[in-house]
Amino acid sequence: MVLKFYAAPRSPPAQLVAITLHEKNIPFEFIEVNLLKGEHKLPGHLEKHPFGQVPVIDDDGFILYESNAIAQYLDEKYPSQGTKLIPTDFKKRALFNQAVFTETSSFSRYASPLAFEVLFISYFGGKTDPKKVEELTKNLTEKLDVYEQILSKQKYLAGNELTLADLQHIPFGTLLPQAGFNFTQNRPNVARWFNELSSRKSWQKVKEEFGLA
Template structure:
């Protein structure tokens, strides 16, 4: 049975999973969930994703939600094919785990809220709070200054090989310019790194929206 990915085609978290599926060369069926119609809150969906958010996967009856957990499952199950995204070496894996923590606490915690304030909030009829936006932008600026130091010494966030930690930056990182945030462009090592990961064929396959590959 082909793996099924339930999500919204432009959802950041859905695309986070889809880019990993493409990197690993795993065929999947995309099952659209229309957020605009509230399908993610329907009983049939909440039965499998109790928080009522996208995405989740059905892998021959195995149900899993939370995009990073799904990505880890895919990269582990298909470790022998496609891009190696989880280091096997003890110390390399420890640095990878470190990079995973950095992405969540030093990037996503700011970037997700910044994009939500500038893009998603107005889409839902609200108004951007400029003070909140400026605070988040300043916080992200400070974290990216540290990224610049790290990436001036190595190719990727966890070392010299790409990992899931790098790919996890793509959905919200790609939306930052749309939110009026261009600080990535001012840091040469950060820019080099983000240009690298955002030019990968796997991301190009999903950045405009997720579709089935099987």
């Protein structure tokens, strides 16, 4: 049974799962969940995701939600297929986990609400709050200056090997310039790192399939 992938194309967490599926060369059936129509709150979807969000996978009856959990599950289920995204050495695994938590606490913590505030809030009947945008931009700027230091010493966030922690940055990293924040400017190592990530075939396929190009 082919894996079923329930998602919305414009959802950054869903895009991460799609990237992972392509990195791992995993066949899947994409089932769109229309958020604007409220399909994520219908009983059928709530049975799969009790919080009424996306993405969700159904892997031959095994239901899993939360994008990072899904991506890690896929890499661990298919360790020898496609790109290896999670190291097995315990020290490298610790550095990988450190990078995952860094992305959560120092990148998406600010990039996600910034993108929402500038790009998406109008879809929900709200207005952009300039003060909130200024504060989020300031906090993210400080964190990215630390990224620049880290990436001046190593190729990727967890060391010199690509991991899932790097790929986690692609969806929101792509949205930031659209939100008016060119986060790679004056950060040559961040620019080198993110340009490589955003050029990967997996992301190009996602953009094409989801109409993001």
